[in-house]
Amino acid sequence: MKEEKNKYESRRGFVKIFGKLLAVVPLAGLPVLLSKNTSLKGYVWQIDPYKCIACGECKTACILTPSASKCVHEHALCGYCDLCGGYLKEGAKSIGTGAEVQMCPVGAITRKYVEEPFFEYTIDEDLCDGCAKCVKGCKDFGNGSLYMQIKQDICVNCNECSIAVNCPAQAVSRMPADNQYIHKSRPV
Ligand code: SF4
Ligand code: SF4
Numbered sequence: 001m002k003e004e005k006n007k008y009e010s011r012r013g014f015v016k017i018f019g020k021l022l023a024v025v026p027l028a029g030l031p032v033l034l035s036k037n038t039s040l041k042g043y044v045w046q047i048d049p050y051k052c053i054a055c056g057e058c059k060t061a062c063i064l065t066p067s068a069s070k071c072v073h074e075h076a077l078c079g080y081c082d083l084c085g086g087y088l089k090e091g092a093k094s095i096g097t098g099a100e101v102q103m104c105p106v107g108a109i110t111r112k113y114v115e116e117p118f119f120e121y122t123i124d125e126d127l128c129d130g131c132a133k134c135v136k137g138c139k140d141f142g143n144g145s146l147y148m149q150i151k152q153d154i155c156v157n158c159n160e161c162s163i164a165v166n167c168p169a170q171a172v173s174r175m176p177a178d179n180q181y182i183h184k185s186r187p188v
């Protein structure tokens with residue numbers, strides 16, 4: 001009878017210890033699981049246009065050619081090019097030529113006249129190589145409607161973004177995948 005009781009108590013002790021282990025082991029693994037989720041899944045690389053200095057590194061630093069970093073235009077319509085005078089600066093060809101035409105070496109930007117003083121801008125993503133020349137022109141002389149963004153349908157979401165590593169302005173960081181782009185007209 002005494003032997004029976006000892007057996008029962010030792011079995012009860014084993015169940016208790018096993019139960020405690022079950023509770024502790026998953027908790028110990030949690031930080032690893034969390035770090036995996038936050039560094040890879042659900043996050044993408046993106047450029048903060050307020051930090052970007054349009055240095056041109058985006059063109060060559062990306063592992064893809066052409067770069068996944070492209071110029072975007074903030075507004076469907078813009079009339080500022082003809083007012084800011086940026087196209088009259090260095091290399092300007094004529095008074096009737098917009099800054100976007102002057103600045104883009106591969107002719108990726110076209111603008112269509114809509115009505116005074118507005119134009120509609122289109123950026124050909126296949127042509128754009130991410131040189132950021134137009135962004136620099138727009139920023140230096142105008143209101144900064146053109147800026148750089150990593151296009152998520154092109155980017156392969158590297159573990160460590162090569163542009164982020166090389167960016168002199170630390171403008172590239174991970175952000176939630178459900179908020180993939182930074183729009184200048186909306187609060188960040
Ligand atoms: S490398 Fe950085 S600062 Fe240079 S164009 Fe790209 S995002 Fe802007
Ligand atoms: S100037 Fe450079 S960044 Fe701008 S549209 Fe042309 S290729 Fe793209």
Ligand code: SF4
Nearest residue numbers: 062155156158161162
């Ligand atoms: S994550 Fe990779 S593919 Fe995407 S922009 Fe950075 S270097 Fe290019």
